[in-house]
Amino acid sequence: MDNKSKATLKAIEKKLLWLASWTIHNANHLREKADGLKVGGHQASSASMVSIMTALYFHVLRPQDRVAVKPHASPVFHAIQYLMGNQTREKLEAFRAYGGAQSYPSRTKDIDDVDFSTGSVGLGVAITAFASMVQDYIGAKDWASRRPDGRMIALVGDAELDEGNVYEALQEGWKHGLRNTWWIIDYNRQSLDGVVREGLAGRIEAIFGAFGWDVVRLKYGALQxxxxxxxxxxxxxxxxxxxxxxxxxxxxxxxxxxxxxxxxxxxxxxxxxxxxxxxxxxxxxxxxxxxLGGHCLQTLMDAFEEIDHDRPVAFVAYTIKGWNTPLAGHKDNHSGLMTPKQMEAFRAQMNIREGYEWDRFEGLDLPEKELEAFLGRVAFFKDGPRRYTAAKVETPGPVALEDKELSTQAGFGKILDQLAKSDSPLAERIVTTSPDVTVSTNLGPWVNRRGLFAREEIVDTFREERIPSAQKWRFDKSGQHIELGIAEMNLFLLLGAAGLSHSLFGERLLPVGTLYDPFVARGLDALNYAAYQDARFIVVGTPSGVTLAPEGGAHQSIGSPLIGMSQDGLAAFEPAYLDELSIVMDWAFDYMQRDGEGDPDERTWLRDETGGSVYLRLSTRSLEQPLPRSGADFRQGVIDGAYWLREPGPNAEVVIAYQGVVAPEAVEAAGRIGQDRRDIGVLAVTSADRLNAGWHAANRMRKRGMKGAKSHAERLLEAVPRHCTLIAVIDGHPATLAWLGGVAGHRTVALGVEHFGQTGTIADLYRHYGIDADAIVAAASEIAPGRPVRLSGQVA
Missing domain, CATH: 1.10.760 (Cytochrome Bc1 Complex; Chain D, domain 2)
Known part of the structure; x- marks a missing residue:
């Protein structure tokens, strides 16, 4: 690089430091605040990253590279995008305010070109490893739009390396021969509450080296x-x-x-x-x-340019927290802000005139025309925003299963197996993954037909040695299953990366991940992170509830239905029967590919056209299957969240609403109660999540003046007499269905599981928790026959 270009880079570095600092100052000291509270923004953490990000974005990066920016360097990222015309002054002036540039880079909330959302520390680091694995997976396929390999780069705060998921990702990357991944560690030796321990750099280098990474220490700048x-x-x-x-x-x-x-x-x-x-x-x-090395543009550029291989690299860049600002080095500077007096001194240091603070080239000695020409040549930005699209893959329709008795978990495996037999475009784009529970979550048949993915072939030794085995597993480039170790965080990070493949790499993948339902909570941070980025995938939690009864409480899930209801970006279903499951899976493969504008469907008031991810809560409990059911109303009810298995009559005193595999208990109880109660109804709930979301959405629309807005739940319950009692039952937390009483003012008795389980049979545990047929009948017997119950909306 010639001296003129070096001088231009130094000018850009200076401008980024100013813009990032001023954006934060404006938000905290100048913008009107009704509550008077500190807005924050991390001036010192931004300052330590300015040189690294200048070298990367304006010299090193190529359009195919992807970057996860350290959360607290968000103002620097926004400043870069502002210089390049991808961010507006209005958004910067509203930084951390409603509608403004986000506190941390967000794919879904920011207007600038964010590759990976960050904010939940450690996760933005680790997802780059899984994005690289997804890039390798796509690159191994014979697909038309093959693009050059990019480097998946994470800008890492040294304190982020305290997060355990970082090391889980390191180990998984080692197993899969990780490539094209750079982690650039901002080693400013300070964390939120103080200064990091001595010798951390040596520990970092030892750990990364043990997992096969090259480690580059950038400690001294050129002047030193x-x-x-x-x-x-x-x-x-x-x-x-x-x-x-x-x-x-x-x-x-x-x-x-x-x-x-x-x-x-x-x-x-x-x-x-x-x-x-x-x-x-x-x-x-x-x-x-x-x-220090992390503040010397020449040192940084030389180090980055010397990498001429695809092995993963960890750069340990020594920096000063608060570099070149009045906050530099102070141990309290993490959340500290320059005072107005300090900002005035900083303004003078930066040569910024009052009233020109937002001007792109204010305070720089170089001619504006030269600066504009330089920015126009920056490789990373030359093709504009790097969000790709991919064609939608049509679904073949629900897969019909003819089993008379089967569990939903086994049915899931059979449906995938049927898809695996086909040569459909849908089957070609499905990629499955599981954290060491592939067989026990019924993915085995799919893997036997479609194989495991690896960039280099690994033979099935048992098959070569002629040893009988149900698993005929081969590893090669054609495989469509990525096997993971026992780390649920890694599962959701991989699903997140694969679920963004259409946008990151221009190729559509349909990721399906399985895990034990109790351990959804173990990976919940990464699941939320994937959903926040609008990644698209299907996650299957099985076995659910207390149905894995002999395994005890550690393998029983209570709160997962509530996770499904509360998690944004995730449509949660719990079908009881195979025909329901088949309908839901076919819908899910379509739903995860939608990208509409979000106008709600006025039938349900759900924003289905925006699409999203899907969570299936399945069971190992085999159920006798009902006679074949078809028809548009049945299919639509399954997708909308509920349908009448037995419609109540005009004199109904009891309606039983169930979700999941307690269906036989609900049906048996209805038969017994019906002997002395009239017009009893049975409501089959397939998705409390969608039923509840539609009800809340319709309420919001009525408040906005659309008086006729009515949700699916309201249509289902509007004909049920007001004196009728709803008995809700699920082998999960009773709150999942307890809200049904609020829809039309019915008294509700909610049965479910609230405490850790123990070993036993399903019958033992259902009886213990009061969710068997006897308990449902007992709940109904407490209702005085023929006498209206006037406790409208009460939940027992």
Missing amino acids: REAFAEPGGEALKTWIDTCPNALYSALTFQGGAAWRKRLQDDIGDQGEVSALVDRRSDDDLQTLMTN
């Missing part, structure tokens, strides 16, 4: 390396290397005079060292001692 070459420089280098983190930070905050005194006290009695220090003014000495 030049000083080390002077007489006395070796002693200065030794002093820097042995200086405790806390002391280095404190001296940085105190400035050049403090550096001079400390160096003279510690090593200044040597003539050459004293001369080295004396040749520099206080300002020069401050510049020298803060010229």
